[in-house]
Amino acid sequence: MPRYSLIILVFLLTAYTSCSSLKLNGPEAQAPPPALPKAELSLHLGLEIPLSFVQGKINESLTEKLFKEEGLELGNGLFADVDLKKNGLLSLSATDEGKLLVGLPVFLDGKVRLEKKIFGQKISSAIPFQENLSPQVSFIPQINSDYSFGIEELDILSWGKPLQYDFLGFNIDFEPLVKQKMIGVMEDQLRSGSLKSIDIKSIANDFWSTFGKPRYLDNGLSASYLYTQPEKLAIHDEFTKDQQLILNIGLEGEILRQKERPLATQLSPLPPVTQEKVEGNDFSLTLPIYVGFEEMAAYLDEKLKDSLITVEKQTKLLPQKFSLRHFGERTMITMEFIGKRVGKKDINGTFYLAGKPAYDANSQSIVLENVDFKLVTKSFLANTTNWMKRRKVLKAIQKKAVFPVGDNLEGAKAELLEKSQMKLSLFKLTLQSPEIFIDGIYPSTTGLDIYVRTSAGVNVEWNP
Template identity: 20%
Template sequence: MKNSIASFQIFTLTLFFIGCSTSSKISALKPEPSTNTKIAYNNTTSLINMPLEISLNEIQNQLNKSLNGLVYEDAVLEDDKVEMKIWKTAPIELMDKEGKIETVLPLKVWAKFKYGTDFMGLNDTREIELNGTITLLSDVKLSNWKLSTDSKIEDYNWSESPSILVAGKKVPITYIINPTLSIFKSKMAKKIDDAIESSCDFKPYVLNVLKTLSVPFETSPEYETWFKLNPIEVDVTDALVSKSKITMDLGLKCTMQTMIGQKPNTAFNKESILFKSADKIADQTTATVAAVSTYESASRIITKNFQGKEFASGKRKIVIQKVDLWSKDGRMIIALDMTGNLNGTIYLSGIPNYNTITKEIYFDQMDYILNTKGLLTKTANWLLQGIILKKIQENCRYSIKENLEEGRKSLMPFLKNYSPMKGVFVNGTLNDFEFEKVELTNNAIIAFITTSGKMNIKIDGME
């Protein structure tokens, strides 16, 4: 009799949990998150090729600003029997010539020279004025990010042959003047070299571009997504002169991140960026973007996916009210708070993955965690059926397609005649994003996305 009563009580209790109650309480064991405290992931370095182009006209303009009026003076007569002053009379012109820069400097020369012999005072002095041009030829190189030249005077071209009147006759003195001018060749060439170097320091312009690109900017207000670039190193090749311009290749090594959540801090530090020389730089930009989704922000987005949706099996149904995510032992834990025929929290386990077609983060190999207490496995047998799990899994995903596209659109203004400062222009192209891998940290899901493209910087019209 006692056995019959006990069997009846168990049967009644089972019916109560399985079918008689309109709402059962779930009491499941919560899988605790991993205890790691550091955020650590393998951030891939991107390489951005940025060919730099400077027109000779730009250098010509800067040179003309640097050299004006009196450009040379020798006020001592006794050392070489010549006093001399030289003025620039018209704008300097630059041209490319067989990989070098040819400089034509229009000038006016005033000279006083002493001729004759000091024996018994048989000497005299004369003053002359000359107009003409000198031509310099310069080798070009980049030194410490300053354009430097090694110039030599190649030729003089006078408007008329230098001469003086002696006893009513014009006596040519070209043979005196030209050797005398050779004395100032090195000094005059150095003036040209110094003027070019002082006006063609490119490091400030490059740093200004990098500083602007390093400011995090929002790519999607809806998904609270931010793009951030962190410069690491800038490499540069030798300068080449051709087709009236100077070109060199810049290679920017950096990391890129797409952060979901609050705006990340700007951490630009120009002192930490390395500047190096290189023989060659790859002509294709290869960029890896780390799309970082904190579990808090991903949970918030996935919770929106469940709003207003019911999951039913027969007459039983549940509604997901909230989703929480965390990692444990390399897998994602998805906590689902629910109401309906079952109230409480169930826990799912899955592996994060990326759908290259829909550009969504989703959870593969998802299953219930069955280390439960109470009668969950019996009570929620209908919930454990694959059809319900599949429906839930379909909603445990979030798209970064819009984020990536918005990020791409946000980058494009920096690649279409972007001018961070007067006379500096950035242009380029960016290809579509491709998925590489997903990594988990203690409080973020990181999807690594790669892209490629081209970029160039042009300097023309600086102040």
């Protein structure tokens, strides 16, 4: 990457450029600086999770004993003891309607008891029953605002065989009872154990801990801390015919800057999840690099101290002091100087420059467009007959006043390369074709905010 430099005193002046006299007390001088736009962070990921992985995690977490109940009242003096156990591995598949279909072999072990009084005599009898069942369960997983999975429309589609029995002349239908219990068991098992293996919040927090931590950025003139404020996290999930769970995640936030060191725990919590359509695999980050006017002025003072600017053979300018400020949407540079003339008395003067900061891609520098300037002295170079001499002063300043910020963009590149490969829960992310460019330059009351933007595609690899 070529070395960049910030040249804030490069003026786009040609022989055809007309520069009007700068109105030092006009409305622009009193206008506030423009409002800073948001320094945005955005990430869009399309994560593909094989249903075979989810199936394996469910089988790991699913307990053998599903439920056991004794003394369940069936009516007419009938009671049942029911013990339902897992009797094989669970299977998981996606349907064309976007639901999940679960097959779970179970063993139903129990007995039915009759307890009645007939003619004052207590009659008690019990008949055991045992069945191998293959219930088919369908449901729709939903992502809740707290990142947990919810279960919607869970239903038992079939049991593999009827659950109706004849007992002492009584027709007993166990399906409503077992179905009610089975639905409760499946909801509990899926929520508490198996679906937690697809931990959306862990994936988001892994990413957020990488990009959300406060980072110290020193550009050689000014230093500040950058940290991220998350604003929105949207997730759209779907199940495909090729047995994949697709999680499309969109994360949006703002990069904030402050002078003081943030607290060690200053990592903003993730916002609640919203259900929205999200597309793409891309990453964009804006770093608001700050250069203070005081530091810029001190840099000019040091660099141009004792540096004479030749106006003509008998006349030279000696810069004394620089200062910078915003001038509405533009930036003003003020140079106080001493005019040294051979055989004449030295005089004091002030040179004012104002222009709008903009990035010039050809020179890889910041230029001031729409430049106006004004020279104020009692007599020296103050009349229009000396216009070319005033422009000579301008060009001399242009040549010497340069602020390098190559380290800033190198730092932004290093930040991006540091994050070019990330290991998240279940996935490896690699940034593709990263680009770094200046997205805007904005004067404030105290300095320049230079928005350095990085953008890249994201390659997502399944890496459990």
